Amino acid sequence: MNGHFIISLDYEIHWGVFDKKTVDDYRENLINVSKVVDRLIELSDTYNIRLTFSTVGFLFAKDKVDLFRYIPKNKPTYKIENVNPYTLLEHIGHNENDDPFHYALSKIKEIKNNGNHEIGTHTFSHFYCHAHGQTFEQFDDDIKASVDIAKTLDIDIKSIVFPKNQINPDQNFDKPYLEACKKHGITSFRGKEKSFIYNIHSTKKYRNLLIIRLLKPLDAYFSLTGSNTYNIKEINKNSIICNIPSSRFLRPYNTKLKFLEPLKLRRIKKAMKHAAKHNETYHLWWHPHNFGVNMDKNFENLENIFKTYKKLNKTYGFQSETMTGLSSKIK
Template identity: 50%
Template sequence: MNGKFVISLDFELHWGIFDVKEVKDYKTNLVNTRDAISKILDLSKAYDVRLTFATVGFLFSKTKEELKKFIPDVKPSYSYRKFDPYRIIDSIGENEDEDPFHYAQNIVKKIASNKNHEIGTHTFCHYYCLAEGQNATEFNADLEAAKNIAKSLNININSIVFPRNQVVESYLKVCANNGITSYRGNENTWVFIPKKMGQLAKALRLLDSYINIFGHHTYSIKELTKTASSCLNIPSSRFLRPYSKKLKVFETFKLRRIKNAMTHAAKNNELYHLWWHPHNFGSDLDKNISTLHSIYKHYKKLHKEYGFESETMTSLTNKVLIKNKMSL
């Protein structure tokens, strides 16, 4: 099997940072997210690149009344109340036109209309699987709600990206029981483990974005095997850091780091999995789209030379499963 190029986007709007920032603190990025998604979709069409949008379930609704219909009876019982998004629902706007930061049904429908792309889940409420107090029963209720609200738009959920990359091994069986066949795992290096949030780990993750400290983070297609819970790990290779004025002198290094790893994956028939949040592009949108354009041009070159192929998380999962069955 040829090398594979997977892109997953954590589509969350304000729900992804509600416990860290208020809308007013991040408004430029949030306002420009819709334009960013439109530009990403246009560029992806031009280069025939497939995308997986891991979408927070709240965003599937167009109104507060509709959102409340899908709220599960069992909610996460976080010990730290700040993590609970349900506490702010009464304070958000009534609909998408009034409040484009907490509803996004129009965008979801736009993405779904392009069959090249996939809509996966980022859980219903941006659920934190490592937070104290919550449990597997509450996580299951959340996934059921995510599936149900997606189904109301005729969208089937088959893949998951865990919020804040908080993968819990025992929860993968819950995912599988809800028809989810793949998830985005973390890079196989200690600094990328979610619990390792110290300053040293953060500094090393940042440095690794510009120079090769921990390797290419590419993965053998042959070794992508299903877990006992029947949920395939499609691990992350690289977070596409947005343009930074403070770090602009290192932009060339960041781009070269990504391209070199993509080339390694293409030559060795391996997986390269790039990810980011659409709202990351909201500030300095043109510069971020220019970076993505350069990545796509390189992908096209690798596709022509080595047969490097763009896949969604689910399309890759289906190919891996078929190949595994054939080898039995």
Template identity: 45%
Template sequence: MINNGKFVISLDFELHWGFFDNRPLDDCRQQLSNINVVIDKLLYLSHLYNVSITFATVGKMFAKDKSEALKYLPRRKPNYKNTALNAYKLLNNISEDDQKFYFAQELIKKIETEKLHEICTHTFCHYYCYEIGQSIEDFKEDLMSAIAIAKDSGIATKSIVFPRNQVKESYLQVCEDLGIETYRGNCWFNFSNNARKLKLKEYGLVTLRVLDTYFNISGSNTFTLDTYNSKYSKLINIPASRFLRPYNSQLKFMEKLKINRVKKSMTKAAKRNEVYHLWWHPHNFANNIEENFKNFSDILKHYNSLKDRYNFESITMQKIGDEFRNS
């Protein structure tokens, strides 16, 4: 049993690997050019409020450049039916000038130096577990490459965030076998397969999620870890509670509703000794930087008040998994 409420933040750190299949680089150069600014601001505010962040990082980004990334290629690669998802084809075509949009060795070192944070894996090639044309053997090889490149950077990989939240139950044993100890699962409302259960098309579930950003449709999504894990669990599930949507100028009159929705859930978790797990991508903050960080600052100020009043605690995925496992 965990004796106080926990605040978990996990960020899917991807650069262009995370969305190259649906947004060409020319459409997002400026956004990705701002990632250094975003990481610096995240590190400054997390240090100011003593808040820990789990950075789920695509394995290729540990390389200093394309030539180094090529040394860690897995022996098996997914052969997606949707060829637009082929990250290896993209790797071969990255120009010298564009490497900064794909590799982040220095940024990763800067994050690791802070010691507050955890750097975990987001697979090697931003792997899609639900796609046709890949297999569990392909996934294992990919994850082995991700673990190896992190290890050579002095980082032990203990947690995983599955790209696009495609958590495939049968693949979890592979994670456990390779030394992964925690993963970010899905609360029911965030899982695409629930579209079928709710008799909704995918766009219907997306619409509900957007509305839920501002209005209480799904509830607080706070939880206790024993709801999702037994005391015999070796691989601990730490489900996502909420995606923190970036600032939207067309909906700016609703920003206060969005942030208050987060704050209320945090308060509930603090009062009831539960977990609240917030996530997003660094590149989500790379447009409208001032507005996004104003929102994040408001959340951290609220965390600070909950810490003082209820002993609410910021914690990484790995550390909360360790605490649960040892309790």
């Protein structure tokens, strides 16, 4: 099997950052998400690249009444209340027209009707699997809700990206969560990079050590952890559902660090070439709201990456695929 290029997008708008930032704190990034999605689709179609939009289930609702229709009775009981999105529901608008930060039905329909891309789940409520107080039963109900609300658009959810990447399939206590995904028809998930700096369990006290917080951004520009490409069949010999680990978070354009942008792109393109030459997989990801500011610069960088993909596709047969498309090939 040839090498593969995977792009997954954590499509969440405000639901992904509400516990850290208000709408006003992050307004420019959030208000431009719709434009970003349009440009992502247009550019990816130009280069024949397929995207996986891992979408928070709340965004599927046509209005607040519709949203409450799908909310599970067994909601998460996080010990830290400010990470619970359900506390925000009474404050959001009635529908997408008066609140584009918490609804996205029209854009989801556009993605679906395009036909080239996949809509997966980012859980129904941006569920934190490692947060203290939540339970497996609550997660199971959350996934059921995300699958059910998508079915109203004839969308069959087959892939999942866990919020904050809070899953580690090598830990016994996480295996039931993957079993729940399988039970509800999900066939693949985005796992973590191999390096220890990406695999510290989010409930551990040392997750915020300064050295860890420094190494991650440095790794975007300098090869601290290698290419992070992999043989997809080798890592899935004993998987409950298909693990398609991330290779790199595409950090948004940073005006203060613009002198490092060439290094960031070189790191990504070099790893893509390694994957193409060795018939491995390279999985790039980010959030659409990351592109909400410096939009033109971000898309300039992305087109640079896409041009590299086209060359690798022609030279090595490197193939763009959705998460579900790749998991189907493995089967």
